[in-house]
Amino acid sequence: MGSVASRLAAASIRDWDIHRGTAADAPSKATERFGSLAFNDSAQKARLPKEVYKALRRTIANGDRLEPSIADTVATAMKDWAVEHGATHYTHWFQPLTGITAEKHDSFLVPTPDGKAIAEFNGRELIQGEPDASSFPSGGTRSTFEARGYTAWDPTSPPWLLKSTNGVTLVIPSAFLSWTGDALDKKTPLLRSMEALSAQAVRILRLFGSDARRVITTCGAEQEYFLIDRNFYFSRPDLINAGRSLFGARPPKGQEMEDQYFGSIPERVLAFMMEVENELYRCGVPVKTRHNEVAPSQYEVAPIFENANVATDHQMMTMETLKRVAPKYGLACLLHEKPFAGVNGSGKHVNWSMSDEYGNNLLNPGETPHDNIQFLVFCAAVLRAVDKFQGLLRASIASAGNDHRLGANEAPPAIISVFLGEMLTDIFEQIEQGGAKSTKKGGVLDTGVSVLPMLPRDAGDRNRTSPFAFTGNKFEFRAVSANQNVALPNVALNVAVADALDHVATDLERAVASGKALEDAVRALLARLVKEHKRIIFNGNGYSAEWKVEAKRRGLLNRPDTPSALPELLKNEVLEAFERHRVLNARELRARYEVMLEAYNKTINVEGQLMVLLATRYILPAALAYQTALAQNVTAVKAARASNGAGKKTLMAMSKLLDAFRKRTDALQAALEHSSRSAEEHANHCRDVILPLMNALRDVGDAIEVQSPSDTWPLPTYREMLFIK
Numbered sequence: 001m002g003s004v005a006s007r008l009a010a011a012s013i014r015d016w017d018i019h020r021g022t023a024a025d026a027p028s029k030a031t032e033r034f035g036s037l038a039f040n041d042s043a044q045k046a047r048l049p050k051e052v053y054k055a056l057r058r059t060i061a062n063g064d065r066l067e068p069s070i071a072d073t074v075a076t077a078m079k080d081w082a083v084e085h086g087a088t089h090y091t092h093w094f095q096p097l098t099g100i101t102a103e104k105h106d107s108f109l110v111p112t113p114d115g116k117a118i119a120e121f122n123g124r125e126l127i128q129g130e131p132d133a134s135s136f137p138s139g140g141t142r143s144t145f146e147a148r149g150y151t152a153w154d155p156t157s158p159p160w161l162l163k164s165t166n167g168v169t170l171v172i173p174s175a176f177l178s179w180t181g182d183a184l185d186k187k188t189p190l191l192r193s194m195e196a197l198s199a200q201a202v203r204i205l206r207l208f209g210s211d212a213r214r215v216i217t218t219c220g221a222e223q224e225y226f227l228i229d230r231n232f233y234f235s236r237p238d239l240i241n242a243g244r245s246l247f248g249a250r251p252p253k254g255q256e257m258e259d260q261y262f263g264s265i266p267e268r269v270l271a272f273m274m275e276v277e278n279e280l281y282r283c284g285v286p287v288k289t290r291h292n293e294v295a296p297s298q299y300e301v302a303p304i305f306e307n308a309n310v311a312t313d314h315q316m317m318t319m320e321t322l323k324r325v326a327p328k329y330g331l332a333c334l335l336h337e338k339p340f341a342g343v344n345g346s347g348k349h350v351n352w353s354m355s356d357e358y359g360n361n362l363l364n365p366g367e368t369p370h371d372n373i374q375f376l377v378f379c380a381a382v383l384r385a386v387d388k389f390q391g392l393l394r395a396s397i398a399s400a401g402n403d404h405r406l407g408a409n410e411a412p413p414a415i416i417s418v419f420l421g422e423m424l425t426d427i428f429e430q431i432e433q434g435g436a437k438s439t440k441k442g443g444v445l446d447t448g449v450s451v452l453p454m455l456p457r458d459a460g461d462r463n464r465t466s467p468f469a470f471t472g473n474k475f476e477f478r479a480v481s482a483n484q485n486v487a488l489p490n491v492a493l494n495v496a497v498a499d500a501l502d503h504v505a506t507d508l509e510r511a512v513a514s515g516k517a518l519e520d521a522v523r524a525l526l527a528r529l530v531k532e533h534k535r536i537i538f539n540g541n542g543y544s545a546e547w548k549v550e551a552k553r554r555g556l557l558n559r560p561d562t563p564s565a566l567p568e569l570l571k572n573e574v575l576e577a578f579e580r581h582r583v584l585n586a587r588e589l590r591a592r593y594e595v596m597l598e599a600y601n602k603t604i605n606v607e608g609q610l611m612v613l614l615a616t617r618y619i620l621p622a623a624l625a626y627q628t629a630l631a632q633n634v635t636a637v638k639a640a641r642a643s644n645g646a647g648k649k650t651l652m653a654m655s656k657l658l659d660a661f662r663k664r665t666d667a668l669q670a671a672l673e674h675s676s677r678s679a680e681e682h683a684n685h686c687r688d689v690i691l692p693l694m695n696a697l698r699d700v701g702d703a704i705e706v707q708s709p710s711d712t713w714p715l716p717t718y719r720e721m722l723f724i725k
Contacts, residue, residue, distance in 0.1 A: 105169055535554040
């Protein structure tokens with residue numbers, strides 16, 4: 001390890017030792033901490049008058065509109081609870097189209113005539129805020145000089161307390177809309193899509209005799225992330241500004257030994273994880289699992305299922321907490337999809353399902369799924385949804401970062417397909433042929449060791465190469481990226497499934513109304529759905545070249561990059577579905593297309609400019625200095641009349657690399673100055689010209705790193721960043 005990296009690592013270890021020696025002990029029981037900083041059902045029940053509490057619970061449970069008359073009572077109780085915990089400010093916390101969260105803090109304090117102050121908070125302040133909306137992306141739904149925007153309290157997601165070094169803030173989850181009523185955020189369409197799906201799912205449940213009035217979509221998003229030493233992070237301008245390393249030679253050892261996955265968690269990392277969990281527990285976030293991931297210095301945290309809206313809020317809180325806590329331990333948390341080339345990138349597997357108001361999972365097949373016709377109806381509807389709206393689902397996870405990950409050897413391909421497993425596939429094949437009795441069962445797994453118990457075995461294996469896989473009682477959308485807000489993938493799924501459920505419900509209602517028995521109508525419908533949409537079922541290796549050929553034969557979409565994927569948002573069938581289910585109108589959906597396209601262009605531009613900066617201000621000076629030293633060495637040896645073949649050969653190799661590096665830097669700089677008539681044209685230029693030039697420049701830069709002395713190389717290397725923990 002070079003001297004620069006040695007000093008950085010030593011400084012970080014000192015910081016960690018100091019923090020470890022002064023860290024306060026956490027309370028002993030997680031059960032006592034859980035939800036203690038959330039204004040949840042328990043806090044509401046304890047502090048609100050009975051009738052007000054019941055009215056609020058009806059809003060949360062049934063979607064009833066909250067009466068403004070009770071808002072003052074709720075606001076006072078919420079304020080009193082927050083102030084008792086030390087809060088001085090509140091904020092309407094919302095999720096604009098930037099993909100991150102936003103907040104404006106206002107004080108509870110109001111001066112009194114006697115020169116003192118009291119804490120006040122009324123119903124209007126709770127229900128509505130008015131941040132300046134002028135600088136948030138709108139995708140053309142308003143002019144830049146039109147600044148008015150509104151935040152609206154979301155009563156279905158519990159407020160919580162954000163504790164910082166010098167105070168406490170009450171955080172109120174909110175929607176964000178323009179003066180004209182257009183949704184400028186991620187939450188509003190998510191809530192609309194959940195209502196749309198509920199309305200269609202209830203129609204089907206009624207046919208099966210259920211009295212459920214509401215169906216909610218549930219979500220649990222597994223979060224992958226990298227942790228590296230914070231001092232290394234601050235020495236890498238590319239990580240600071242782009243989230244990924246734009247240069248970096250592959251280390252002699254990467255992940256090929258497979259010794260990181262589920263390995264022993266390093267002490268510093270485990271301490272960090274425990275503090276993150278402690279903070280999340282207090283705010284009511286049900287994180288469940290922590291472990292090492294596949295790549296060196298890569299980790300995962302996963303929660304328990306929740307209402308999809310609350311889960312989305314909690315997922316954003318999780319990412320913010322990971323980033324905020326890491327510096328306390330001398331670490332930096334990287335949420336980019338591909339921060340390091342040559343090792344696995346990071347995804348966010350979104351586990352998605354549907355449950356009625358009684359908690360019954362509608363995607364639970366039970367012990368005999370071939371007899372569970374209600375499950376088969378909902379499962380077949382999902383198949384129709386994914387097949388019909390595969391382009392929408394692909395577009396919902398499109399980004400410049402995810403383009404580096406999808407289709408690589410650690411992530412699903414960009415081709416959307418559904419993995420069902422052997423038993424369900426067998427059932428649907430028999431349904432198509434007129435029967436539904438699968439002989440495939442899980443049974444038990446004999447370990448072959450007498451002291452070990454017999455293990456229950458699932459009816460089929462899991463498929464990690466599938467972008468959308470059935471995993472027992474839910475579907476796992478595995479193509480979502482690590483730093484993405486999960487709202488849009490959830491919206492896409494909800495709209496697609498709502499449309500499919502509408503189709504199914506209409507078909508069954510007509511059949512039953514005409515006198516046909518429900519079971520006969522279901523059997524006929526399922527056979528037709530399987531025949532029409534079985535092409536989307538694929539249980540094989542999604543990484544293989546053969547699958548691309550087979551997918552094309554089946555007529556499935558292959559949108560390998562963001563510029564080719566985003567236009568799927570504007571297809572007529574997508575626009576029609578969003579408008580018919582009242583999730584987004586054409587203007588709002590077009591706005592999201594424009595924002596995502598602009599984000600892609602800006603991301604590539606930032607990365608390209610950073611590469612030029614790193615090339616000219618870091619790599620070239622260091623390499624030229626080394627070249628000069630080599631030349632001086634060759635001259636000195638020649639003057640001494642000694643043999644110096646190695647020196648001459650090294651000098652010639654370095655000179656050749658430097659010439660190529662300079663030429664490729666100039667070519668990239670010229671390409672970045674390209675002007676386009678449209679955002680679409682520039683996106684194609686980014687994909688077809690700028691990215692290949694960036695890759696070409698990186699190849700030479702990484703070769704120069706390999707040839708350079710470690711004590712003069714100006715950037716922390718992969719072998720240092722990934723393995724010093």
